[in-house]
Amino acid sequence: MRWLFADQLGPHFLDSTSQRAVLVESTRVFARRTYHRRKAHLVLSAMRHRAAELGERAVLVQAATYREGLALAREQLTDAERAAGLSVCDPTSRAARRFVRGLDGVEVLPARGWAVTEAQFAHWAGRKGQPGQPRLLMEDFYREVRKHHHLLLEGDGSPLGGTWNYDHDNREPAPKAPTLEEAAGVAEPWWPHEDDVDAQVREDLDRMVRDEGVTFVGEDGPRRFAVTRREALANLRHFLTHRLEAFGPYEDAMLAQDRWMAHSLMSVPLNLGLVHPVEVAERAEAAHREQGVRLASAEGFVRQVVGWREYVWHLYWHLGEDFERANELGAREPLPRWFTDLDADGEVRAACLSDVLGTVREEGWAHHIPRLMVLGGYALARGWDPQELTAWFHTRFVDGYAWVMAANTIGMSQHADGGVVATKPYWSGGAYVDRMSDYCKRCPYDPKKRLGEDACPFTGGYWAFTARHEERLAANRRTSRAVSGLHRLPDADAVVAQEADRGSSAP
Numbered sequence: 001m002r003w004l005f006a007d008q009l010g011p012h013f014l015d016s017t018s019q020r021a022v023l024v025e026s027t028r029v030f031a032r033r034t035y036h037r038r039k040a041h042l043v044l045s046a047m048r049h050r051a052a053e054l055g056e057r058a059v060l061v062q063a064a065t066y067r068e069g070l071a072l073a074r075e076q077l078t079d080a081e082r083a084a085g086l087s088v089c090d091p092t093s094r095a096a097r098r099f100v101r102g103l104d105g106v107e108v109l110p111a112r113g114w115a116v117t118e119a120q121f122a123h124w125a126g127r128k129g130q131p132g133q134p135r136l137l138m139e140d141f142y143r144e145v146r147k148h149h150h151l152l153l154e155g156d157g158s159p160l161g162g163t164w165n166y167d168h169d170n171r172e173p174a175p176k177a178p179t180l181e182e183a184a185g186v187a188e189p190w191w192p193h194e195d196d197v198d199a200q201v202r203e204d205l206d207r208m209v210r211d212e213g214v215t216f217v218g219e220d221g222p223r224r225f226a227v228t229r230r231e232a233l234a235n236l237r238h239f240l241t242h243r244l245e246a247f248g249p250y251e252d253a254m255l256a257q258d259r260w261m262a263h264s265l266m267s268v269p270l271n272l273g274l275v276h277p278v279e280v281a282e283r284a285e286a287a288h289r290e291q292g293v294r295l296a297s298a299e300g301f302v303r304q305v306v307g308w309r310e311y312v313w314h315l316y317w318h319l320g321e322d323f324e325r326a327n328e329l330g331a332r333e334p335l336p337r338w339f340t341d342l343d344a345d346g347e348v349r350a351a352c353l354s355d356v357l358g359t360v361r362e363e364g365w366a367h368h369i370p371r372l373m374v375l376g377g378y379a380l381a382r383g384w385d386p387q388e389l390t391a392w393f394h395t396r397f398v399d400g401y402a403w404v405m406a407a408n409t410i411g412m413s414q415h416a417d418g419g420v421v422a423t424k425p426y427w428s429g430g431a432y433v434d435r436m437s438d439y440c441k442r443c444p445y446d447p448k449k450r451l452g453e454d455a456c457p458f459t460g461g462y463w464a465f466t467a468r469h470e471e472r473l474a475a476n477r478r479t480s481r482a483v484s485g486l487h488r489l490p491d492a493d494a495v496v497a498q499e500a501d502r503g504s505s506a507p
C-alpha cells in the first residue's frame with residue numbers, strides 16, 4: 001500500500017499497475033497559511049482526479065491532519081494490508097520528511113520524479129562551494145544531467161549543434177506588437193475543461209471559508225493548469241507543437257496584454273508529479289529532431305526543466321535549513337499590505353507592478369521575469385524581509401512548494417545568501433523593464449527619471465539599493481560599475497532621500 005502525497009500523483013510513484021494507494025486531504029494545511037484560492041483548488045482537484053483514476057485501488061480520506069487521515073485510511077484497509085504497513089516516497093519538504101520518519105509502520109523510500117538522485121548530486125557537488133573550492137554552478141550541473149540522460153547530444157557525446165548553451169540566441173527584448181500572436185503567430189495556451197470534480201472542489205473551498213475559518217487570497221476563475229497526467233500530456237503536446245518555437249526568443253519578455261507569452265505552463269503538473277522531468281525534456285528534444293523546432297528554443301526549455309528546476313531541488317537539500325534563514329543584506333522591512341493582498345484595492349499605479357500583481361491575483365501565476373525582476377526586484381530594492389517574501393511566494397503562486405523557494409527566493413531573487421546561488425544581486429532600474437516589456441509607455445512614471453514626482457520607483461530604488469550596499473557592491477567585480485555610477489550622480493543624496501520617503505507605500 002503506497003501513501004501518496006499531493007505532489008506524487010504520476011504513475012512513477014507506484015510500483016505496479018495493481019498497487020493500491022492512500023491519499024490524505026488535510027484541511028489544516030489550508031488553515032495554517034493564507035494560500036491563493038487557485039492553488040488550493042489545483043491541489044484538491046489533482047488528488048481527487050487521481051483517486052478517481054485509481055478507482056477501487058485508492059483510499060481517499062479527508063481529515064484535519066495527516067495523522068488523523070492516516071488513522072482513518074487504516075480503518076479501510078484489509079487485515080493483510082494493515083499488517084504489511086504503508087510505504088511512501090520521500091516527500092519534498094523538510095517538515096514532511098521529519099513527519100514521515102516519526103511514524104510507526106511507514107517505510108520511507110527514496111524520492112522519485114527527479115533526473116538524478118540526491119546521492120548523485122552530492123557526488124557531483126563534492127566540496128564545491130566550500131572556501132577555496134570552485135563555485136556551485138547550474139551550468140556545470142546541467143551538462144552532467146544532459147550527459148547522464150543523453151539529452152540533446154550528438155552520437156559522440158558532444159552537445160547537439162556544437163554548443164551547450166543557446167542563451168545568446170534567446171532572450172530578446174519585448175516585440176513591438178501587443179501580443180505574441182500578433183508578433184509571431186504564437187497560439188494561445190491549451191486550456192483544460194473543468195468537470196464535476198472541479199465543481200465539488202469549489203463547493204468545498206466555499207464551505208472551508210464559511211464554516212472552518214480558512215482564508216484564501218486571490219480570485220477564482222476557470223482552471224488554467226493540468227491536474228491529471230492526461231491533461232499534462234495534452235498541454236505539453238500543444239506547447240511543443242505550437243508554442244515552443246517562440247519560447248527561447250521571448251523567454252524573458254513581458255507584454256501587458258499577453259501574460260502567458262510562450263511559456264509552457266508546465267510547473268503545476270511537474271510539481272504535482274504528474275509527469276517526469278526527463279520525459280518532458282525528451283519530448284522537447286523530439287520536437288526539435290522530428291518537428292524541426294529551433295534548437296535554441298528546445299535547448300532553452302530543456303535547460304529550465306532538467307537544469308534549473310533540478311538544480312533548485314537539489315540545492316534545497318544540499319544547502320540545508322540554515323540557508324533558508326539567511327539574511328546577509330540585513331533586510332528587515334515587513335511586506336506592505338498592498339503587496340500581500342495582491343493589490344486587491346487597485347492602489348498601485350506603477351504599470352509593471354500593477355499588471356504583475358493583477359496577474360498573480362487572477363491566476364496565481366506569472367512567468368519567471370515578472371517574479372524575478374518585477375516582484376523580487378522591487379522587494380530587494382526596498383529591503384523587504386526575505387523570509388516573509390519567501391512565505392509570500394510559497395502561498396501566492398499555484399506552483400509554490402517549499403523546495404522551490406530556497407534557491408529562487410533566498411538565493412536568486414533576494415541575494416540573502418550573500419552570493420551562494422547567484423554571483424550578484426538581480427536589481428535593476430526602469431531601463432531593464434522598459435527594454436523587456438511594453439509597460440513603461442502606459443505608466444505614470446518615467447523609467448529614465450530618478451528624481452521628482454514621476455521618477456520611476458525602480459530607477460530610484462536601484463540607486464537607493466546601490467547606496468545602501470555600496471561597500472559590498474564595490475567589492476564585487478560584477479557590480480562595482482553600479483557604485484562608480486552612483487558616485488557620478490549629482491543628485492545621489494536627493495534620490496536616496498526620496499526613496500526613503502517613498503518607503504514601502506504603494507508606488
Ligand SMILES: Cc1cc2nc3c(=O)[nH]c(=O)nc-3n(C[C@H](O)[C@H](O)[C@H](O)COP(=O)(O)OP(=O)(O)OC[C@H]3O[C@@H](n4cnc5c(N)ncnc54)[C@H](O)[C@@H]3O)c2cc1C
Pocket residue numbers: 262263264265266267268270271301304305308309310312366367368369371372376393394397399400401404405408409412413
Ligand atoms: C522568485 C521566484 C520564485 C519562483 N517560484 C517558483 C515556484 O514556486 N514554483 C516553481 O515551479 N517555479 C518557481 N519559479 C521558477 C519559474 O518562475 C516558474 O517555474 C515558471 O515561471 C513557471 O511557469 P511555466 O511552467 O510556464 O515555466 P516555463 O518558463 O515554461 O519553464 C519551463 C519549466 O522549467 C521549470 N523551471 C524553470 N526555472 C525554474 C526555477 N528557477 N525553479 C524551478 N523550476 C524552474 C518549471 O518547472 C517550468 O515549468 C520561481 C522563480 C523566481 C525567480
Ligand code: SF4
Pocket residue numbers: 350351352353429430431433434439440441443444445446447456457458459
Ligand atoms: S516606468 Fe518604472 S514603474 Fe513604470 S512601468 Fe516602467 S519600470 Fe515600472
